[in-house]
Amino acid sequence: MVASGNNDPSKKAFAQFMMNRRRMLALGGMTAGAGALAACGGNTGREEGGDGISLSQWYHEYGEAGTQQAAQGYAEAYPDANVSIEWIPGDYDSALSSGLLTDDGPDVFESHLNRGMVEAGQLEPLDDIVADVLDDIPENDIARNTIDGTIYGIRMIDDPQYIVYRPSMFEAAGISAPPTTFDELVEVAIELTNGDVKGIDFTDDGGTSRLGQHMIKGLGLSFIGDDMQAGFDDPRILEGAESVKRLQDSDALLLGAPTSWWDPSSMIQGLTAMSWTGLWTMPALLENLGDDVGVFPCPAFAGGSPTVYNGGWSTFVNANGPNVEAAKAFTKWLWVDNEEYILDWCLSYGFHIPSRKSLRAKADQLTSGPAADAVAISEEYGWADDPNWTPAMNTAVNDMMSNIVVEGNDPESELTKAIETVNSELDGIFG
C-alpha cells in the first residue's frame, strides 16, 4: 500500500481489498476446478522423473498375504527401469479396460486374452520374447494366449478349479470314494447334509455360472466350433442341466455363507463337507484341516468325462504405452527368464502351478498330498478359456443354466436361446 493517489486511505484500501478479494475468489474457483480435474487424471502408477525409463505394472488384488509385497519386490529388483506397481482391488477388469483406453494405462498388466483387446490394437505381440522357451510352456497355456497365430500373453500362473472335500466326513457317512458322475455327487451331497453341515458349497449361485461351461467341455463339445458358430448344440446338455437342477432342488447346497467360494473359510469352519475351490486355497486348507483334505474333478455329466477348469492369469504389454520395448524387456526378465521369482510367485503365497513344464518338476510343494492330486487332475482333465469366447457369450450360457436350474424354465428352448445369442455375437465378430 505504498501508492496514495486517493485522499481517503481507508476507502481506497477497502476498494482494493474488494478487488483483491474478488480476484482471490476467482483464482480460488479456478484452482479448485483445476484441482478437481487433475485429481481425475492423476495417479497412473507411473513415477515421473528420476533417471531412466518408468514403467507401470498393474495387478488385480490377490487375496493371499504377502503377494503385494512380493510384486513390489520383483519390481524393485529390476535394474533397467523404474517399475511401479498398481494393486487394484475390486472390479479389476473394468478398471483395466478403461485404463487401456487412455494414455494413463499400464505398460505391463495381468489379464485374460480376448479378441476385442487385440482388434482394438491394445496388445503388443510377444512371440519374440517367448520364442526360446516355447517348448517348455504347456500347450493349453499357449493356445489360451494366442489369437490368429500370434502370442499376446505369457501365462504367469495356472489355477486349476476343482472340488475339495473332507475325507473324514465321507468316512463317517460311509462313502468310500469321491463321486465320478454328477448324479452321484448330488446323492453324496444330500447324504452328507445334516443340521450343521451342508453337502457342498457350489458358489453363491449354486454353480449356475460355471457348470454349463464344464458340461460343454466334459461332453467333448466346444464353446466355438470350427465353423465359427456355437459348438454345443447337443441334447446331452439338457440332461446335464437337469442334474444340476436336482442338486439345486435338494437342500444340500450351502448358500449365503459370509465368504464366497474362492475363500476357503466355509470349508475351514466346517459349514460344508465339499466345496468348489481353486489351488490357491490349498495352503490355508492344509494348515487348518491337516490331513483331512481331498480333491476331485468336477464330475462327469451325461456320460461325459470329468473336468477341471484351468484358470489363472497371464501378463500382457500395452501396445499404446510410451515404452513398449522397455515393457517387453521387463516382461521377459520377470515372467520368462526369472525362474526364481516365477517359482516364488507360484508357491510362496497361495499355491499356483507354474506355467512351465521344467519348473513344475522343481515345485516341491506340488509333488505330494492333495496338492499333487490337484496338479494331476488339472493335467488330466483340464480345460482353458477360448480367447474368442466373450463375456456376452459366457453370460448367455450362465443365463441358460440359471433359467433352467433356478426358475425351472423349459431346458430345450433355453438351450436354443443361448445358441442364438452366442451365434449372433459370433456373427458380429467374424461375420
Add this chain to the structure above:
Amino acid sequence: MAVPQQTAEPASAAAEASRRPRRRRSFGGRNLAFWYFVGPFLLGLLIFTYIPVGWSTYLSFFDARNTVTPAAEDFVGFDNFVTMFSDANFRRSLITFTVFSAIIVPLTFAGSLGLALAVNKVPIMQAFFRSVFFLPFACSYVVASLVWKMSIFTGVRYGMVNTVLGWFGIESIPWLFGNSPPWFWLVIATLRLWIQCGFYMILFIAALQQIPVHLYEAAYVDGAKPGWQTFWHITLPQLRATSVAVLMLVLIQAYQAFDEFYNLLPNNGNVPYARTPLIYLYNTALGTVQDMGRGSAGALILALLIAIVTLLQGKILGFGKPEGR
C-alpha cells in the same frame, strides 16, 4: 505493491467504479456473483454430464468395441438401438426394474410420509428423532449392502434373521439365492427403505411445516374431526407439490438401482431373474469387452424412458401447479 505506478491504475479504476451510477454497478456485481456461484457447477455439469451425454449419443451410432473414438467406417446407424430393443435380456431388465419400482416407490412414499407425520407430532426431542431417521441417508449403499449381506440376512444358521427364525423352529433361509421364492426382494427393499426414507421424511416435514395452521382451525370450526378427515382433506392436498416431487425422485432413483444389486446378488447381480437395467448396461459397456456402442444406445433408451415416465407422471399428478388447488 512496491511500484506506485502499478497500483495507481486499479486504484483509480476502483475510484471510477464507485462514481458510476449505482444501478449499473450493482448489475455488474450481481452478474459476477452469479458466475461465481453457478460457474463451478456449470463447468462440472458440462464436463461430467453434457459432454459425456453428447459423446455417448455419438458412440451409440457406431460399432465401438474397446474404443471411445471409433473410426468412420464403423458407423452402423440405428443398429445398436435395434439390437438393444430386440435383446430379450435388456427387455427383461426393464421388467425387473418395474417390479422393483412397484415395490419401492409406494413403500418409500408411505414410509417417509408416515415418519414425517409421526416425527412432526412428537412433542419432545423432535430434532433427535429427525436426525435418527435421517442418519441412514449418510450411509453408502455399498456399506449397507455388506451389513445386510454379512450380518442381518446371512444365509447360514447364525445370520441375524435366521437366528431369530430359529427360535421359532423355522429353517434357515438363503435370503440372497434363487428366485423361488424371491426372498432377495425383501433384502433389497428393506435396505433401500432404510437408506432413503429419512431423506424424503425431511422433505415432507419441511412441507408439513409450511401448511398454515389457520386451515386446520377453520376446518375444526366447520366441524371437521382431527385425524383422518383433516389429513385427507387438508394435509394431503397441501402436500401435493412435495408428494409429486418425492414420487419423481424415488422413481428416478429406482431406475438407477445398481449398488445393492451388484453387492448383494450372486455373480455381482449378473443373474437373469434380477438384472437391473444399469447392471445390464454395466456388463455390456464396462466389462472385459467394452461394447461402448450398444452400451450407449441402451443408456440413451433408458434415459429416454425415465424422461417419458417422469413427464407423464408430472402431467398426471400436476407437477408445478400451486399447492392445494
